[in-house]
Amino acid sequence: MIIVTSKFDFNKFGLLLSKHSYQVKNNDILAGILIGLEPEYALIDLGLERICFLPLKELSLSHITNAQELLNINFIAEFFILDIKDNQRIIVSLKRVESIYLWNRLRQLDFTNMIIYAKIVKYLKKGRLAIFNGLYFFVLNSNIPKYYRRTNNQNLFIPFKFLEIKDSFHIAHISSTSAVFSKVNKNLILEAIYLGNIVSIKDFGIFINILGIKCLVHISEICQNPTIDLTSFYKRGDQISLKIISKDIERGKISITLET
Incomplete structure (x- = not known):
C-alpha cells in the first residue's frame, strides 16, 4: 500500500x-x-x-x-x-455532511404553498424513491396518481407537495396527489357542476376522475339498496354530472354527490 x-x-x-x-x-x-x-x-x-x-x-x-x-x-x-x-x-x-447542509437549506423554504418537481429514481413495491435538490424521499403509492405509477419513464419529474417534515429524523412526507390537487384547486368551485369520468366500479361505490382528482361516490349516494350491482347502471368510461360539496385542501381530496 x-x-x-x-x-x-x-x-x-x-x-x-x-x-x-x-x-x-x-x-x-x-x-x-x-x-x-x-x-x-x-x-x-x-x-x-x-x-x-x-x-x-x-x-x-x-x-x-x-x-x-x-x-x-x-x-x-x-x-x-x-x-x-x-x-x-x-x-x-x-455525504452525511452534504445531506445535513442540504436538509438545513431545505428547512428554510416555505412549504405551505410550495410545489416541487422531483425525479423518480427507483421503483419499489410500496412506493417510489424520488430525488429533489440532492435529497432522497420515499413516496407511498397512495400519494402518487395512478398515471405516474403506471409509467416506467426513468427521467420523469412529477409535482410533489410537502405534507410533514420531521427535523429530528431528517424525514419529510411528500405527496404528488396533493400537489396535483393544489394545481387544480382554484378550478374546483363548491356547489359547481362538473362532468366526471368513471375510472372504476366497486361494490361500495364508483370512483370518478374530475380534473385529475380521483373521487368516490359512495353507494349510499346512488341507491338505498346497498347490495345492488352498480355495473347494471354504470360502466367504466361513462361521463356523469357531479356536484362538489366540500374540499379538503390539506389531504388533497374533494367530496362529491351525484347531480340529479
Whole structure:
C-alpha cells in the first residue's frame, strides 16, 4: 500500500481536542484533510491520534465514477464521524455532511404553498424513491396518481407537495396527489357542476376522475339498496354530472354527490 503524505503538519483544532481530553463520538463533524487515496477508501487526518478512513461510497450523494477527479492530496473539508469501531478505527463520511447542509437549506423554504418537481429514481413495491435538490424521499403509492405509477419513464419529474417534515429524523412526507390537487384547486368551485369520468366500479361505490382528482361516490349516494350491482347502471368510461360539496385542501381530496 502506497500512501502519499500531505503537507498538512498538524490540525490545531485536533490538538485542542486532545488537550482537553475530548472523546470523539459518532455524529461529530470535524474539519480534516486528505493525506492518502486508495482504491476503496481515502485516508483522512482530523488531527486526532489515529488516521480516519473515508469509504468512497461515503464520498457524495451524487454518483461518482472516478474519486480521483474529486479528491486530491491536501483536499480539506468537514467530515461526519460515521462510526468508531471496537478497534478504534474511525470511519467518516462526506455525504452525511452534504445531506445535513442540504436538509438545513431545505428547512428554510416555505412549504405551505410550495410545489416541487422531483425525479423518480427507483421503483419499489410500496412506493417510489424520488430525488429533489440532492435529497432522497420515499413516496407511498397512495400519494402518487395512478398515471405516474403506471409509467416506467426513468427521467420523469412529477409535482410533489410537502405534507410533514420531521427535523429530528431528517424525514419529510411528500405527496404528488396533493400537489396535483393544489394545481387544480382554484378550478374546483363548491356547489359547481362538473362532468366526471368513471375510472372504476366497486361494490361500495364508483370512483370518478374530475380534473385529475380521483373521487368516490359512495353507494349510499346512488341507491338505498346497498347490495345492488352498480355495473347494471354504470360502466367504466361513462361521463356523469357531479356536484362538489366540500374540499379538503390539506389531504388533497374533494367530496362529491351525484347531480340529479
